[in-house]
Amino acid sequence: MxxxxxxxxxxxxxxxxxxxxxxxxxxxxxxxxxxxxxxxxxxxxxxxxxxxxxxxxxxxxxxxxxxxxxxxxxxxxxxxxxxxxxxxxxxxxxxxxxxxxxxxxxxxxxxxxxxxxxxxxxxxxxxxxxxxxxxxxxxxxxxxxxxxxxxxxxxxxxxxxxxxxxxxxxxxxxxxxxxxxxxxIPAHIAHIDRDQRYVFSNRQLPQVFPGTRTDILGMTVAELLGPRTYAEVEPHMERALAGRHQVFEITHAESGRRIRIALTPDRSGNGVYILSTDVTAEVEVREALTHASRRELAAKITSGLAHDFGNLLTVILGLQDRLARGALPEAAKADVQATLAATRRGVQLLERIGQIAAPRGTAREPVRLAALLRDLCALARPTLGDSVTLHLESDLPDEPLLLDPGHLQDSLLNLILNARDALGPPGGDITLSARAAPPWLELELTDTGPGFTAEALARATEPFFSTKPGQGSGLGLAMVFDQAKLAGGTLHVGNRSDRPGAKVRLRLPLRPVRPQMILLVEDDDSLREMLREMLIRLGHSVIESASLAEARGLTDLPGLTVILSDLQLGDGLGSDLASADGPPLILMTALPQGDGLRDAAPCPVLSKPFDAATLTETLQQVIHD
Structure with missing residues (x-):
C-alpha cells in the first residue's frame, strides 16, 4: 500500500x-x-x-x-x-x-x-x-x-x-x-515556510489554543501565538528550521492547557510541519497516578510504622512528662521542653502523613471570601516577622461563594509560610491576590524572594520533597495540590516574569451561591428542624410544611424557587408535587437504589442521610438546569 x-x-x-x-x-x-x-x-x-x-x-x-x-x-x-x-x-x-x-x-x-x-x-x-x-x-x-x-x-x-x-x-x-x-483530527496540523509563515492549516488551532482563529494562512507564528507563548516556542522553532526534529510541551498561559508540539523539518528545506495536541487530560491523569502511587506509598509507610512509632512517642512523652515534674536544673528543664516539642511535632507529622495518604472530603458552604482572606492575613501577619510584609489584593464579587473554608485557609496559610521561609532573614514582600475569572476563582501568591529552582519547579508537589533538608516535612505543597484537585481545581507553581520571585496560582471552580426560597416538606419534626437549619446555614430562605396537603397550598407562593420534599409523607407521595409549571422538585428518601418507588421519581433524589455539600450540589444542579 x-x-x-x-x-x-x-x-x-x-x-x-x-x-x-x-x-x-x-x-x-x-x-x-x-x-x-x-x-x-x-x-x-x-x-x-x-x-x-x-x-x-x-x-x-x-x-x-x-x-x-x-x-x-x-x-x-x-x-x-x-x-x-x-x-x-x-x-x-x-x-x-x-x-x-x-x-x-x-x-x-x-x-x-x-x-x-x-x-x-x-x-x-x-x-x-x-x-x-x-x-x-x-x-x-x-x-x-x-x-x-x-x-x-x-x-x-x-x-x-x-x-x-x-x-x-x-x-x-x-x-x-x-x-x-x-x-x-483533534489536533492542529500545519506547515510553515522558512519565514515562519503559515502556508497550510487544518483549521483546528482553536481546539488546541482557545481564543485563536482558524483563518491563519499568511500569518506568522509570532503574530498568532502572541509574545508570551511564542517566547517558549521560538527556540524549538529555530532548531526545527535548522533541520532538527523537536518534541516539547508548553502550558498555554491564557487557558492553562498543556500542549504537546512536534516539529518536523520539511525534507525539501521549505519550512516545518507542525503537530500540536492538547494533552491536558493526559498530564492530569499522569500526575494523579503519580500522586496516587506516592499516597499509596505513604499509606503503606504509615500502616507499617504508625503502631511502633506511636508507641515510641507515647513512651517518650511519658518519660519527659515525668522528668518535667521533677526537680531539675533550669538548663535540664529547657532540654525537656525542647524534647517534648520535638515529640509533639513527630505526632503532627504522623497525622499529616495519614492525611496525604487518604485526603478528607470537601465540606463546601457559602463563604464571603473577601472577609475570609482579610481574617487569614490578620492571622498570618504576626507569624511573618517584622521584615516580611503581607499585602492583600482582592477583586471579588460581593455574593458568597461555595467553598470549603477549612481547606482553603489551610492551603493559603501553607503557601504564605512557604513564601516567608523562601524570603529568609532579609525579608521582603508577599502578595496574595484574588479575583473571579469565570469559570475559575483565581488565588495567586507572589513573593520577592529568589524564586523556585529548576528542580523545585519539577518536583514541588511531590510528597516528601523539600528544599529545606532537616527542617520541612515536604508535605505542604503536596497537600495543597491534593486539596485543589479534590475541589476540582488546579495548582500551578512557577516564577515571576517581571522580577525575581516565586508565583503560585491556585484555581478553584467559581460557584456563586444565589439564595433560594425553598419549600421544605417533611413530616418528621426533628428531621425537618435539622434540614431547616442546614438550609438557612447555606444562605437560603425556608418555608416549612409537615404534610402533602399543606404543601400543595404553598407551591404557588411568589418567589418560590425549589421544593425539597420527603418521598414518602404521611398523607401521600412527595413526587405528587412535581409540576411542569411549578418550581423544580428534589426528593429525599432512605429507600435503596433500585427500589421501584424511588426509580419512578420524576426528579433528582437525595439518599438519606446526606451532608450540606451533597444538598448544595443537588440544589445547584436543579437551579441551573
Missing part, C-alpha cells in the same frame, strides 16, 4: 510528464500545485513555484516583465487580475507573450475553492494559420496536407487535455480528501 507522501510524489511526477503547464491556486489565492512546465514556460524563480506562493506576487512578477503588454500599468494589471481571481469564472483566452510565443490559457474553478489553470504553447499552430492566410493561393496544394497535420495535432491536444482533466480530478479529490481527514 502506497503511503500518502509516496502518492504525492507519484502524482507530482505524473504532472511533470504532461506537456502543458499547470497550476492550482486555493481559495486563499495561494499556490497549491504546479508542474515543472509551469516554471519552464514562464521562467519563474524557485520562490514563485513553491506551495503557498501568493497569486498577487506571481501576477506582479509577470506584469513587471511586460507579460500583459508594454503599455499596461503593472499595478493596475495586478489589481485587476487579483479582483478577477477572487470571483473566479471559467475562461479560455489566447495571448501573445513578450518573447513572441503564443499561449492559450484555460481556467476552471474547483468545488473545494480555488481554481486550476492549464497553459498550452500554440505558437506552431498560430504560425501555420498565419502562413496559410499569407500564402493561401501559392500553397493551395499543401492545404490538405497541413490541414491533416493540424487535425492530428488537435487530436493529440484533445487527448492530452483529457488526460490532464483526469489528473486534475484526481488532484482535486485527493486534496479534498486530505483536507477532510486532517480537519477531523
Amino acid at each position: 502506497i503511503v500518502e507522501n509516496s502518492r504525492a510524489e507519484l502524482m507530482q511526477s505524473g504532472l511533470n510528464l504532461i506537456g502543458q503547464a499547470l497550476s492550482i491556486f486555493d481559495s486563499d489565492l495561494r499556490l497549491a500545485v504546479a508542474n515543472r512546465q509551469y516554471q519552464a514556460m514562464f521562467d519563474f524563480p524557485d520562490a514563485l513555484t513553491r506551495p503557498g506562493t501568493f497569486f498577487e506576487d506571481t501576477v506582479r512578477f509577470l506584469a513587471l516583465r511586460g507579460e500583459y503588454g508594454p503599455d499596461e500599468d503593472p499595478d493596475e494589471a495586478v489589481r485587476l487580475r487579483v479582483d478577477q481571481a477572487r470571483t473566479f469564472q471559467p475562461h479560455y483566452l489566447e495571448r501573445l507573450r513578450p518573447n513572441g510565443r503564443w499561449i492559450s490559457v484555460e481556467g476552471a474553478p474547483l468545488s473545494q475553492g480555488g481554481w486550476v489553470a492549464v497553459y498550452t504553447d500554440i505558437t506552431e499552430a498560430k504560425q501555420q494559420e498565419t502562413l496559410l492566410r499569407a500564402r493561401s493561393e501559392e500553397l493551395s496544394g499543401q492545404v490538405l496536407e497541413n490541414a491533416e497535420r493540424l487535425a492530428a495535432a488537435n487530436r493529440e491536444l484533445a487527448s492530452t487535455i483529457t488526460a490532464l482533466q483526469e489528473a486534475t480530478r484526481v488532484v482535486t479529490e485527493t486534496q479534498a480528501r486530505t483536507r477532510q481527514v486532517t480537519e477531523m
